[in-house]
Amino acid sequence: MFADLHLHTCFSDGTFTPEEVAERGSRLGLVAMALTDHDTVEGCERMAAACKERGIESASGIELTAEREGCEVHLLGYFVDVRCPKLLAETRRFQSVRQSRIFEMVANLNRLGIPLRAEQVFELANCRSPGRPHVGRALVQDGYCETLDEAFDRFLKKHRPAWVPKFKISAFDAMDLVHNADGLAVMAHPGLNRSDDFIPMLVEHGLDGIECYHSKHTPSMTARYLQIAAQYGLLVTGGSDCHGFSKGKPLIGAAKVPAVRWRKLKEAWENRRKKQSTAQTVDGVSR
Ligand code: AMP
Ligand code: ZN
Ligand code: FE
Ligand code: FE
Numbered sequence: 001m002f003a004d005l006h007l008h009t010c011f012s013d014g015t016f017t018p019e020e021v022a023e024r025g026s027r028l029g030l031v032a033m034a035l036t037d038h039d040t041v042e043g044c045e046r047m048a049a050a051c052k053e054r055g056i057e058s059a060s061g062i063e064l065t066a067e068r069e070g071c072e073v074h075l076l077g078y079f080v081d082v083r084c085p086k087l088l089a090e091t092r093r094f095q096s097v098r099q100s101r102i103f104e105m106v107a108n109l110n111r112l113g114i115p116l117r118a119e120q121v122f123e124l125a126n127c128r129s130p131g132r133p134h135v136g137r138a139l140v141q142d143g144y145c146e147t148l149d150e151a152f153d154r155f156l157k158k159h160r161p162a163w164v165p166k167f168k169i170s171a172f173d174a175m176d177l178v179h180n181a182d183g184l185a186v187m188a189h190p191g192l193n194r195s196d197d198f199i200p201m202l203v204e205h206g207l208d209g210i211e212c213y214h215s216k217h218t219p220s221m222t223a224r225y226l227q228i229a230a231q232y233g234l235l236v237t238g239g240s241d242c243h244g245f246s247k248g249k250p251l252i253g254a255a256k257v258p259a260v261r262w263r264k265l266k267e268a269w270e271n272r273r274k275k276q277s278t279a280q281t282v283d284g285v286s287r
Contacts, residue, residue, distance in 0.1 A: 001259035003032040004252055005061065006076065006188070006211065006239025009047075010126065012037035013133040015244030021252065022050035022058075028253040032262040034061040034078060036188075036239070039094040040129045041082040057262070059269075062091070063188060065166060066174035068198045073187065075174040076211065076237070079269045080183030087181040090169075095128045097167045105135050108162040109155065114144055132156045133246050148247065171198065172205050182276070184208040184269055186237050191221035196228075203232045209265065213238025215254040235268055236261045 007021055008014030016024070018035060025033045033056060035047045044060035051058035062077045080087060099122075106118040116138055124141065125134035136151035145151040155162040169177075175185040186209035190196060199210070212225040213236075229236045238257035242250050 001031050002029075002253065003257045003259055003262040004030050004239045004242070004255065005032070005034040005059070005078070005237050005257060005262065005265075006036050006063075006214065006241045006255070007033060007252065008037055008063075008241070008243045008246075009035055009043045010244075011035075011040050011043040012127060012129040013125075013131045013243055013246055015246050016242075016250070018043045018047035019050045020244075021242075022047060022054055022056065024250065024252050025051075026054040026056060030056060030253060031259045032057040032059070032266075034059040034239070036061040036063040036076050038063050038065070038129050038131060039091050039098065040127075041080060041087070041091065042128070044082045057266070059266070060183075062087075062178075062183075064094075064174040064177070065168050066171040067168040068171040068195065068201075071195050071198070072168065072193050073171045073174075073195045073198060073202075074189060074193065075171060075178065076186040076188045077178035077181065077183040078186060078209075078237070078265060080178060080181040084181035087177060090177055091129075094167075094169075098130055099128075101164050101166060102130050102135065104164040105132070105156070105162050108164065109135075109139075112155075112161055114139070116142065116144070133243070135162070137246070171202060175202070175205055175207065179206065182273070184235065184265065184272070186211055186235070189214040189216065189241065190225055191217045199228060199232070203234065207234065208268065209235030209237050211238055212236045213255040213257045213261075215240045215242075215251045217255070235265050237265055 059078045064075045066073045103118045121138045136148045139145045139151040178185040188211045238255045240251040240254040242252040
């Protein structure tokens with residue numbers, strides 16, 4: 001009995017629709033799933049409906065690229081209210097930064113003599129939250145690179161000639177945004193970022209959980225973060241970070257997240273909601 005709580009769709013840089021993700025999860029026998037597209041919650045309502053139809057539990061989710069002291073930290077938000085006006089306004093802002101960054105990366109490629117057009121990338125991306133994988137796919141499509149990996153290695157990776165730094169909000173602001181939308185804030189794939197030193201301060205700021213299971217975590221990384229989660233009393237989450245066919249074969253189900261971790265996450269959110277509504281009632285009566 002496993003869950004997959006880190007999944008991307010065509011609303012950002014994955015290739016599957018929410019329905020395709022739900023269908024694949026159902027075939028794998030997953031008990032719960034959550035979409036965590038980059039800077040958008042557009043797919044969440046369709047995912048919830050598609051999961052419900054198949055008898056699978058789900059949570060709305062999002063992945064935000066944040067930073068702390070110059071170091072990249074990815075934050076996941078679970079059970080966020082997908083209609084929260086502040087969340088929608090902020091994600092719109094992040095999306096427009098992503099779109100400008102595509103123009104800048106394409107301009108860099110043009111300077112290198114590659115006549116790619118930004119419109120091509122937008123057409124291929126067909127979403128509001130485009131990213132480097134879409135530029136890479138356009139380079140492969142037009143025959144400038146054999147594979148997406150080659151596109152990243154030659155042009156798109158950090159400090160490669162077409163790379164453009166990405167605007168990132170602070171990790172604290174990202175957590176506040178998630179909490180403001182009634183969600184739980186979780187640190188994503190800590191094993192892939194050199195961000196362990198920040199864990200205590202994020203916990204201090206109200207971090208709810210940490211992604212211990214991830215398709216790119218080694219068993220020793222998973223063990224390490226499970227131990228850190230226990231030490232700080234954090235919730236444990238996990239997921240494959242599947243992008244469909246964007247990075248080769250679909251990874252959905254590849255991080256074996258025990259169902260009990262999903263249940264604890266859901267319980268924590270329900271308890272938080274109860275506490276909040278009690279506080280609001282008390283507040284209402286006292287006024
Ligand atoms: P961006 O948000 O535009 O900076 O792009 C980040 C996305 O690119 C993430 O989903 C990464 O997993 C993906 N990515 C990073 N390196 C590679 C690579 N070598 N091949 C394919 N995708 C990659
Ligand atoms: Zn991605
Ligand atoms: Fe990430
Ligand atoms: Fe991701």
